[in-house]
Amino acid sequence: LVADVAAVCRNGVDVFIDNTAGPIHDAAMLNLNTFGRVVIVGTIALADRFDQPDIGLRHLRTTLITRARIEGFLLDDHEHEFETAKADLLSWYKQGLLETKEDVVEGIEAVPYAFVRMLNGENFGKQLIKL
Template identity: 90%
Template sequence: MATNPSWILRSHPSAMPTTENWALEDRPVPEASDGELLVKTLWLSVDPYMRGRISPAKNYAAGFKLGDLMLGGGVGEVISSGSSDFSPGQIVMSDYFGWQPFTVVPASSAKLVATTDAPMQAALSYLGMPGLTAYFSLLKTARPKQGETVLISAASGAVGQIAGQIARIKGLDPVAVAGTDEKLEWCKALGYRAGVNHRTSADLVADVTAACPNGVDVFIDNTAGPIHDAAMLNLNAFGRVVVVGTIALADRFDQPDIGVRHLRRTLITRARIEGFLLDDHASEYETALAD
C-alpha cells in the first residue's frame, strides 16, 4: 500500500486557524470508479473562502465536518480515469482535490488545463477562480465607467492583483490598499496608480482621500474591516461597493462584526453595495476568459 498522507480537519478554529486544527493521517491511495478520476496532486490552492468552510457557521459553501478530508482547488495529473472524457497523463483542474498526494475527484468537476499558454498553476490563479472573481466583480457587478477611481483592498492578493490589472487595461484608475510597502510597490508595477498601506497608516480615511483625490467611485472590498470605513467615507455619489471578501474578520469569524454602520452615508451617496459570489457567473466564464 502506497502511503497517501492526508490533511484531516480535527477541530473548527474559533479565531485564526492554526496547524492544530488539522491532523496528518496516512491513508491508502484510492481507486477511481466509473465517473471518477484518480489524480496526482501537483498544485493546491488555499483560498479565503475556505475559512468559511472550516467554520461550523452557516455559510455559502457547505462546511467540512470534523474528520473530513480537506478539499480545495487543485491541479494534477490524471493517473487513472473512469471517464471517457479524460485519459492518464492529462493535466486537470478541479475544486475537489484533497489535501493529499493522490485523490479521486468526480470527472464532472474536472477541467482540462492547457499547459501551452501559461503555467498549469495559472488555472488556480489568473485563469481560474481568483481571476474570474476579479473580472466579474469589477466589470459586471461594479459596472465602472471610463476613468473612474477603483479602490481595491487586499490589492496584492489573488483577486486584487488581477483586479488592478484589469482596471488598468479597461481605462480605470486603480488604487491599492495592502499591508506592506513591498506589496504596494509590486501593485504599482502591475498597474496600480497609487497605494495605501493600511497597517502603517495613522489615518486611513485621510490616506485614502489623498490617494483618491477625485473620491472613490468603485470599491472592490476583499477585506471588510477598517478599510471598508475608509472607502465608505470617501465614496462618491452613486459609488459602488462590491463585497467580495471579509478576510479582516477571519479572526472573529463566528462573532458579529460590530462597527460603524454606513446606512446614512449609503442613502446620501445613493451607493450601491452588492455581495459577490463567483458561482453566480458560471455561465459566462468562457466569455470572460476570452476577453
C-alpha cells in the same frame, strides 16, 4: 487611511470592490461619491470572527447621504462565464489595460510574517512568498 484614500482618489471614490470588510472598507466609504457603488466580494478582516454574529452593515448614514449602492458578489453565481472572463482578462493584461501590484517576501520562514501583514492590511497588492 481615510486621508491616504483621499490623497490617491482626489475626486472621491465612485466604485469600490471590497474583499476586506476592514479599515480599507471604512476609508473607502468615507471617501465615497454620491451614487457610488460598493461591491462586496470578501470579508477577510473578519476571518477570525466567523463563529460570531455578523456586526452588520456599517456606514449607514454615508450610504443614505451618498445614495450608494452596495451589493454582494459571489463567483459561484457566474461560474458559467469563467472561460470567457479568463480569456478577456488575459487579453486585457497583455494589452496593458490591467495593472497588478505584488508585495513579495522571500523564504518559507517569512510565511507567518506575510500572512499577519496581509490580515492587518499592511501589504500593498497581492501578497506573495518567493520560495
